[in-house]
Amino acid sequence: MHDIKAIRDNPEAFDKGLARRGLGGLSAELLKIDAERRDHVQKLQDAQARRNAASKEIGEAMKSGDKARAEALKAEMGSIKDFIASGEAVERDIDERLKAALASIPNIPLDEVPEGVDETGNVEVRRWGTAPAFAYEPRQHFDIGEWLGLMDFETAAKIAGARFVVMKGQLARLERALAQFMLDHQTGTNGYTEHYVPFMVNDSAVFGTNQLPKFAEDLFRTTDGRWLIPTAEVSLTNLVREKIVDEKDLPIRLTAYTPCFRAEAGSAGRDTRGMIRQHQFSKVELVSITTPEQSRDELERMTGCAESILQTLGLPYRVMRLCAGDMGFGARMTYDLEVWLPGQNSYREISSCSVCGDFQARRMDARYKPADGKGTRYVHTLNGSGLAVGRTIVAILENYQNADGSVTIPEALRPYMGGADKITRP
Incomplete structure (x- = not known):
């Protein structure tokens, strides 16, 4: 299996190597899935950070007697929890798609391997x-x-x-x-x-x-x-x-x-x-x-x-x-x-x-x-x-x-x- 980070760092070399096997242009689709995954992971991390911050804010609102704010924060916490729960399933789905795509691609030949199709x-x-x-x-x-x-x-x-x-x-x-x-x-x-x-x-x-x-x-x-x-x-x-x-x-x-x-x-x-x-x-x-x-x-x-x-x-x-x-x-x-x-x-x-x-x-x-x-x-x-x-x-x-x-x-x-x-x- 290929290293997505290496593909991300040098997609041209990846495509050039696979072109020797008669395959080409595969990095674009892989990097598209990779970008989707990283964007989604960032959203999950932001949501988790906001959940932690909101939890702290609820405690402060309760201490100060601001029940309305506390209730609003609890409602926000509920929607964040729902997003995280569904978002983790989405992350697993994207991970599986990326893994399946990477698993279907053959290895890159060494430079000393001769050119040829058969x-x-x-x-x-x-x-x-x-x-x-x-x-x-x-x-x-x-x-x-x-x-x-x-x-x-x-x-x-x-x-x-x-x-x-x-x-x-x-x-x-x-x-x-x-x-x-x-x-x-x-x-x-x-x-x-x-x-x-x-x-x-x-x-x-x-x-x-x-x-x-x-x-x-x-x-x-x-x-x-x-x-x-x-x-x-x-x-x-x-x-x-x-x-x-x-x-x-x-x-x-x-x-x-x-x-x-x-x-x-x-x-x-x-x-x-x-x-x-x-x-x-x-x-x-x-x-x-x-x-x-x-x-x-x-x-x-x-x-x-x-x-x-x-x-x-x-x-x-x-x-x-x-x-x-x-x-x-x-x-x-x-x-x-x-x-x-x-x-x-x-x-x-x-x-x-x-x-x-x-x-x-x-x-x-x-x-x-x-x-x-x-x-x-x-x-x-x-x-x-x-x-x-x-x-x-x-x-x-x-x-x-x-x-x-x-x-x-x-x-x-x-x-x-x-x-x-x-x-x-x-």
Whole structure:
């Protein structure tokens, strides 16, 4: 959420930043509501001051025996009380309108974010690894998985509908192995603290990480009003909600392995086959809570932590810096990691690492106490995938496929796979 005071102080900079996202002229409406609120608050304060003064004057009039004046002042007090009572309700209404307006506006991109309106404006930063060469036309992951007899979309559709999968045997174990490997690596090597968190959250939690109100249609809701998490970012980031942490404890680095649930609204016709875009998938999420001075460097660190998984698994990838028009709602800057998929002959996103500044912290009222002890400041938040497990399975199947239909298991995963070096057809 944006700071209305900052918009008030520099509306031109606010509008200029949003223009990079294809939005413009929003400060005028916000400042109109803000001016209405401040004018109304001033009237309430004046009324409260007059009420206090009139109360004193009534006492003086009663002492002096001026009953007529006392009665007139009491009548005035009554109308003032009525105004204050109704005025407080009006103030709450204006506050809600301003909050709703601010909550509907995306974050301002950092200056170094490239210009652009969609993915065509994204900029490649670097590549790692060499795409494997095949003496045959490489197969896509769903062809490999179905041939192995370990990946079943048809049965999943009978159970749950489209965009689900049933995996069994070595592929089911690969899912578990990847999760354990990723958690061990992110905690043991990269210094994140593992958490077990709720998979269902309340309205305030999803509002805090900016899924609500704008993206409600992308979420699944339970019958009692909770939301299934679209990513562990929601639960992890809200661990500092309504808290004040000490600066000496920052940065805080958190990770969790959870199922994720997304309605995939608006994705009709996209990636309808296979595991690229599903309603249910699992992911190891990374979240950092930092000071404003730390956050930009932390984005580079977090991206490197996600990259280290791909490097350890020997999966070729590239790092893309997203343009202003392609970034997520709450991001100030984002790096996407795109893994090479031979079966698709293309790079596909497997991780997205973003710095959000104080955008989420304002929605959650998450603060820290500076070392100098002067007041409190909003923390900065970051999130990223370390990695999406399902898409990592896709990448392993396609990059490590063999001519006989088997799939070589990356060396780093073999201890988690009971020492096996291949996935074969039973």
